[in-house]
Amino acid sequence: MTSTPASPWQPVCRRDEITAERIVEFRIQRPNAEPGSMPLSGFLFLDGDELRAYVNQCPHLGIELNWMPGRFMDSDNLFIQCSTHGALFKPGTGECIAGPCQGDALTALDTRIENGEVQIRFQE
Numbered sequence: 001m002t003s004t005p006a007s008p009w010q011p012v013c014r015r016d017e018i019t020a021e022r023i024v025e026f027r028i029q030r031p032n033a034e035p036g037s038m039p040l041s042g043f044l045f046l047d048g049d050e051l052r053a054y055v056n057q058c059p060h061l062g063i064e065l066n067w068m069p070g071r072f073m074d075s076d077n078l079f080i081q082c083s084t085h086g087a088l089f090k091p092g093t094g095e096c097i098a099g100p101c102q103g104d105a106l107t108a109l110d111t112r113i114e115n116g117e118v119q120i121r122f123q124e
């Protein structure tokens with residue numbers, strides 16, 4: 001899918017592609033990014049009935065969290081876990097509750113559904 005330059009909302013996938021067990025990865029361009037600059041990666045999932053989306057960047061060293069495609073959760077499937085040093089993040093808020101970046105948080109993205117399509121944007 002392609003983004004609409006005039007809108008901060010960027011399409012990610014169809015709503016019906018999001019299931020309780022599935023984390024969808026995507027690329028997102030920062031607002032006002034230089035033309036040709038690398039997009040960031042992000043991930044999207046259902047937290048109960050709520051859609052949550054975060055930039056895939058650990059606040060500790062700024063590197064991607066997951067160690068396999070689509071694998072972001074700890075072994076108990078309760079917290080998002082950074083694969084590098086094991087920091088744990090609450091899925092609902094992105095707050096780090098254990099690890100070297102305790103007290104920091106993942107960068108949350110806004111989500112919405114338009115005509116059955118999930119869209120995201122950076123929070124203002």
Ligand code: FES
Pocket residue numbers: 058059060061062063082083084085086087099100101
């Ligand atoms: S890079 Fe994520 S906890 Fe260190």
